[in-house]
Amino acid sequence: FVEVVPTNPKAAKMAVRGGGALQYDVYVGEGTLYELPGTETASPTDQLRELSRAVSAGKFEETIWKVGDAVAKTVGYIQLGDHAGKTRQIHGFYPLRFKKKTHIKYEPY
Structure with missing residues (x-):
């Protein structure tokens, strides 16, 4: 398990678990999950590299619905x-x- 906490507080945080030839589960922002199982043309590691570069460049947005402090969707x-x-x-x-709806356009790291 690896957690990436950006220095910019308006950037999306990431947490990654899994790895190797199997699959990566990547949690981005407040609760968006990307499962990276690999494909015929890209390994899970290649997919993780592409995803993390996009997130760190600020190319991630998230719409969040909360009930109180709990993320619902x-x-x-x-x-x-x-x-x-x-x-x-x-x-x-x-x-x-x-459910309170919020949209966040995250900034680069």
């Missing part, structure tokens, strides 16, 4: 080279509870 947007990626996570089940 996240949608992460990342610009990887010439294509964009989007991922969604549900972090808890909060039916009929008001």
Whole structure:
């Protein structure tokens, strides 16, 4: 497990677990998860390198829904080279509870 805490407080933090030829799980910002299992053309390490470069360059945005201090849902947007990626996570089940929505455009490290 490795946590990357940027010197710029307006940049997205990252935490990485896993590794090797298997898979990396990368947590970015307030709770967006990227699972990097590798592909036929890119290893998990190559994918991690591309993702971390994009995050450290400030090419990551996140929409967060919170119930109190608890993160209920996240949608992460990342610009990887010439294509964009989007991922969604549900972090808890909060039916009929008001969710405060916030959008963050993170800055470079």
